[in-house]
Amino acid sequence: MRIPVAVAEELDCGAAILGDWRAVLLDAGEANALALAASNHADLVLMDEVRGRAVARRLGLAVLGTLGLIATAKKRGLIPAARPVIAQVRSRGGLWLADKLVAEVLAGLDE
Numbered sequence: 697m698r699i700p701v702a703v704a705e706e707l708d709c710g711a712a713i714l715g716d717w718r719a720v721l722l723d724a725g726e727a728n729a730l731a732l733a734a735s736n737h738a739d740l741v742l743m744d745e746v747r748g749r750a751v752a753r754r755l756g757l758a759v760l761g762t763l764g765l766i767a768t769a770k771k772r773g774l775i776p777a778a779r780p781v782i783a784q785v786r787s788r789g790g791l792w793l794a795d796k797l798v799a800e801v802l803a804g805l806d807e
Contacts, residue, residue, distance in 0.1 A: 700731035706755055722748055733757055744791060762791055763801045770805050779807050 703722075722730070726748030733741040734755060741752045744761045752759045760768070762785060770778040782798055785791055 700727055702731040702735045703727055703751075706730075706734040722751065726751075730755065730757075762789075763793065763797065767801055767805060770807075777807060778802060778805050 723745070726743060726745055729741055729743060730748065730752060732738070733752070734757075738757060740758045740760055742760055742762075742765065743749050743752055749759045749761070763782070766775070766778050766781050766785070769775045769781075775781055779802060782793070782802070786793055786798075
């Protein structure tokens with residue numbers, strides 16, 4: 697998989713901090729999201745994959761995952777409950793979420 701040039705250049709600038717970042721393999725979606733975030737000087741990137749989240753943080757980007765997005769929507773009153781949305785994401789969205797993490801998020805939302 698090829699990392700977009702913009703992401704590679706950003707990572708190269710931080711090589712002293714990141715070390716051998718090229719050993720980290722990103723899929724096309726992660727790489728493109730990071731390239732877009734880096735090129736637009738984004739404050740936040742939406743990403744669930746552990747490797748991509750790590751690279752995003754090293755680039756100085758705040759990271760929000762699917763559960764964080766759902767929790768934020770619940771806290772802001774955009775959705776009435778997080779539990780059914782999480783259940784739908786798990787069953788139809790193709791996203792694996794650890795039971796423990798889901799339980800922690802729901803507990804934090806008093807659900």
